[in-house]
Amino acid sequence: MNAQLRPSPQRFLRTLACLLTGATVLVALPAQPQMIVLQATAAARVKQREQQVQQIRPDRYDLTRYPITDANERYWRNLLWSTAITEPQSAVVDATIAQILSLTARQRLSNAQRRTVEMAMQVGTQLYLSNPTQYEGIKQQFQQTIKRGNAEWAAMSLSALVQGGAAVEDRKQWSDRLQQRFPQWRNNPYLFTTLEAVGSLDRPRKTPPLKDLLNWTIAPGQLQMYVICRPDRGTVCQTILKDRRGQFVRQKGELWSVPLLTRSLHGLASIFTRGQTPQGLYRIEGSIPQPDTEFFRAYGTFALVNLFVPFEAGVKAFDRPGQGNLSAYQSLLPPSWRNEVSMQQSYWAGRAGRGLFRIHGSGEAPTFFTNNSRYPTSAGWNPTIGCLSALELYDQTGRLQQADMPKILNALTSVGGQNFTGYLIVVEIPDPANVPLSIEEIEAAIAL
Missing domain, CATH: 1.25.40 (Serine Threonine Protein Phosphatase 5, Tetratricopeptide repeat)
Known part of the structure; x- marks a missing residue:
């Protein structure tokens, strides 16, 4: 979930009714609304930050x-x-x-x-x-x-x-x-x-080939979204998408891609509640709209993509043959990745009771969280407490300037239909410099 005090799941689900839109071909993206959000104005941002600073007076502790x-x-x-x-x-x-x-x-x-x-x-x-x-x-x-x-x-x-x-x-x-x-x-x-x-740490293992993961089909007729990250979660990840026929989605001949951030505000390991987004497999089950200003700062303006981990209540399918044991989970991965411990993180997170993972934007200003200043390579993105964060920026008048959630929702509904379902794979690919993986590197892995 986003780096806000988490509302109860029951209240959140009651507040947000299901909204899904569909298309058959990935074409031009819908125009973003030229909305003005009062909570995003410069004055509101200053007031909100001042309120937080006032809270941490020494006498309060x-x-x-x-x-x-x-x-x-x-x-x-x-x-x-x-x-x-x-x-x-x-x-x-x-x-x-x-x-x-x-x-x-x-x-x-x-x-x-x-x-x-x-x-x-x-x-x-x-x-x-x-x-x-x-x-x-x-x-x-x-x-x-x-x-x-x-x-x-x-x-x-x-x-x-x-x-x-x-x-x-x-x-x-x-x-x-x-x-x-x-x-x-x-x-x-x-x-x-x-x-x-x-x-x-004392017996590092070689990461299996990325090409094996990209060219693998988890289940026939299911879309597959990949979020390819670096071990430094302060670096944005590259997101690409396969349609239900197993073809990578492209626009004007280039891989469709959107950057996402998977950094937890607290820096906790992925097994712990409010920790980093776990690596591994997730089930995608449609979206939940976010029209309510009460949740604007937590989730932004646009719909959220539902993600489920194994063992989580509400997950409809971890296919072939189920979600009840580790070997079944491993069977969803290509052979070269089945013993890769890092790719089991979502499985163990589910076993430990984590859930409510989403892809969503953020209504907070990037300057709201002090520790954002330590991650200049992902300036503009906000941390979460486990979810995947999409860029969503507003100017000083509260007018939307840039948002990637519409691109994500458009792509998923275009290739997956109105009730899109499929799988999401989060994976870290090591790099000494921790620079974001380029589209050219991903293209090269696919072609191998």
């Missing part, structure tokens, strides 16, 4: 006045969200979040307390990765959580510490500690994927 109780859940979720938006470099924030994280060792927490601690783990990861030196207190609590926290939080702590540049001997020691604490770690999606990812 006083745990004596605002203890982690059920009654204060909304308070802390709002404050932690403002903290994620603004990324304050503050000793007060470090000390407070570290104190909240100390609750990971407590055996009994209410559901509300658990939700607050969970969000503190997510935002704490983001802050630590933004400046490991500044957030030493959070680092120390991550180390304590490895020793005493539950499996999910311990795995999240290890993942954060490794991403923050942990030494080889430290990550080995922490990995060994988790395997000793949780002898059945292979049966836990959080521990299994995290420990596998940490271990692979």
Whole structure:
């Protein structure tokens, strides 16, 4: 989902009725509406940012006045969200979040307390990765959580510490500690994927040929969309599309392509809620329109494309022969990719309970999220908390200037019909410079 406090799925689905439009041939794109959105005006943007900055005053982080109780859940979720938006470099924030994280060792927490601690783990990861030196207190609590926290939080702590540049001997020691604490770690999606990812740092594997993935048919008569990324999620991905006959969609002889961003605001690994968009397979099941200004900042103006991972409620088909086990999932991939662990991320994310993935735009200004400034190569795109973000820009008067969601929706309905269905594949192709994959490189892989 987009980097906003997620509305309840029931409320979101009630608000948005199904809207699908169709065409038979990919031709000229429909004109974008020359709309003006009041929430996108310069004055509204300034006011919104000021409200977030006001939230993070030092006195707001006083745990004596605002203890982690059920009654204060909304308070802390709002404050932690403002903290994620603004990324304050503050000793007060470090000390407070570290104190909240100390609750990971407590055996009994209410559901509300658990939700607050969970969000503190997510935002704490983001802050630590933004400046490991500044957030030493959070680092120390991550180390304590490895020793005493539950499996999910311990795995999240290890993942954060490794991403923050942990030494080889430290990550080995922490990995060994988790395997000793949780002898059945292979049966836990959080521990299994995290420990596998940490271990692979010392035994890197060669990525299988991209051509095998591009030339593979997952299921006959189904469209296939590819989102080809770099390991640095601050780099935009290239999106291409196959029609239901297995032919790549082209315009004026060139591959149809739209850039998307798959970076999570929090920088969490893909197994964790609100983490990076997982690599692997998704089921595409039509779209949901977004006409309501209540959700404008979260999702922009245009319809959202529905994506489902294995095990997610509502998914209609993970064909040949189903979604219930890893071997069935692997059978949907070409032989050379079936043992590629990175391509199993969406499977494990589904096993861990992640869902509600979408392709959508964003009504937020690119300057709204402080950490966007650290990713100049994707200027204009906003992060999400798991979804795929399309470009959507407005001028100071709130008038739409540029948007890629209409291109995506037009392409999908043109090749997939009114009720388009198919598969989406997210894949990372390593590159030392982390520059976006060019259309020429993709064309060369297809031709091999």
